[in-house]
Amino acid sequence: MSAIQASSVQATYERMKVLLHNVVPDVELQIKAELVYEINRLKIEKNAIILGHNYMEPALFHTIPDFVGDSLALSRMAAQTDKDIIVFCGVEFMAETAKILNPNKTVLIPAPSVGCSLASSITAQDVRDLKAQFPGVPVVTYINTYADVKAECDICCTSGNAVAVVESLGSDTIIFIPDEYLAKNVAQETGKRIIIPSMQKNGATSNIQLTEPGTYDFIGWHGRCEVHEKFTVQDIQAVRAQFPLVEILAHPECSPEVVSASDFSGSTTAMIRRVETSQAPQFLLLTECAMGDNIIAANPDKEMLRLCSVRCPHMNQITLEDTLDALRFNRYEVTVPEDIRIRAARSVERMIAIG
Ligand code: 13P
Ligand code: SF4
Numbered sequence: 580m581s582a583i584q585a586s587s588v589q590a591t592y593e594r595m596k597v598l599l600h601n602v603v604p605d606v607e608l609q610i611k612a613e614l615v616y617e618i619n620r621l622k623i624e625k626n627a628i629i630l631g632h633n634y635m636e637p638a639l640f641h642t643i644p645d646f647v648g649d650s651l652a653l654s655r656m657a658a659q660t661d662k663d664i665i666v667f668c669g670v671e672f673m674a675e676t677a678k679i680l681n682p683n684k685t686v687l688i689p690a691p692s693v694g695c696s697l698a699s700s701i702t703a704q705d706v707r708d709l710k711a712q713f714p715g716v717p718v719v720t721y722i723n724t725y726a727d728v729k730a731e732c733d734i735c736c737t738s739g740n741a742v743a744v745v746e747s748l749g750s751d752t753i754i755f756i757p758d759e760y761l762a763k764n765v766a767q768e769t770g771k772r773i774i775i776p777s778m779q780k781n782g783a784t785s786n787i788q789l790t791e792p793g794t795y796d797f798i799g800w801h802g803r804c805e806v807h808e809k810f811t812v813q814d815i816q817a818v819r820a821q822f823p824l825v826e827i828l829a830h831p832e833c834s835p836e837v838v839s840a841s842d843f844s845g846s847t848t849a850m851i852r853r854v855e856t857s858q859a860p861q862f863l864l865l866t867e868c869a870m871g872d873n874i875i876a877a878n879p880d881k882e883m884l885r886l887c888s889v890r891c892p893h894m895n896q897i898t899l900e901d902t903l904d905a906l907r908f909n910r911y912e913v914t915v916p917e918d919i920r921i922r923a924a925r926s927v928e929r930m931i932a933i934g
Contacts, residue, residue: 621906643668665677689902709756825859829865
């Protein structure tokens with residue numbers, strides 16, 4: 580996939596019509612074509628690259644990013660680019676990862692505080708407390724964390740490579756933070772027993788309370804994705820009762836019960852690939868629902884069911900309007916203190932080296 584390169588607003592609109600006619604009404608395409616044309620023109624003028632996460636809305640996803648993908652693919656792309664400016668259409672921890680890998684480039688995110696419930700579920704001090712309780716145990720952090728947390732860890736992982744990262748460590752015991760459900764799903768896949776300790780504050784430091792001392796290999800954390808935790812086994816049963824042949828795909832940030840009741844689980848890109856290759860008559864994605872629209876735009880022959888009352892309020896902050904302003908006004912610049920960046924880069928680069 581690549582951004583629309585057209586010589587005029589009209590030509591941009593014509594191209595958008597081909598790409599998006601089955602998901603975006605014409606009246607909207609006409610308005611958005613002006614934004615898309617101007618963004619793609621400015622991007623070349625400023626020697627910028629736009630990276631877009633799979634959750635971006637279709638009129639953005641299919642028109643302005645030079646590269647789209649899941650967190651892993653976008654990290655890899657961020658590590659390779661030779662452009663001066665990276666505009667990250669995603670959430671802050673993703674843009675921060677691009678900055679960690681590119682200290683000499685300008686990294687912009689189109690909205691000023693684009694959070695993530697997983698990234699805000701753990702602090703660098705929490706990780707130091709965990710390490711003090713389990714000295715010498717390697718720490719894997721999901722990429723959905725901020726730079727200061729990555730700096731305390733040994734290696735990052737994404738939903739696309741978590742099993743490979745865990746297996747690369749060859750360690751009997753692993754601290755895996757901060758997503759409780761991803762940790763449980765990976766533990767299940769790698770045959771590990773997991774415990775989610777509770778923390779008790781004793782003044783400045785914390786004590787870990789183990790509910791089952793001695794019977795664990797994975798030490799998790801209690802972070803949850805505010806989107807994926809909402810899907811339930813009852814949702815799955817209700818949809819299957821109505822559409823018996825539906826194929827249900829769950830992101831591994833869903834609970835292990837939901838993942839087990841689904842037909843497939845994988846990263847956002849793995850889910851897209853699965854829909855593209857499966858012959859099922861209908862699909863239901865248990866993830867941010869913009870992704871269903873993006874798949875349908877590219878695969879009009881597929882039928883997609885949607886549970887769109889569950890949305891990511893953070894990803895949805897990124898718009899074409901704000902992306903244009905990001906390029907026009909060089910905002911909002913992502914910065915990471917150099918001492919933290921250097922230590923966080925070790926965790927990210929070690930993950931990328933795994934392949
Ligand atoms: P992916 O790495 O699978 O794209 O997931 C990122 C994310 O934030 C899912 O909620
Ligand atoms: Fe974070 Fe969940 Fe939104 Fe992904 S969907 S960015 S994990 S809050």
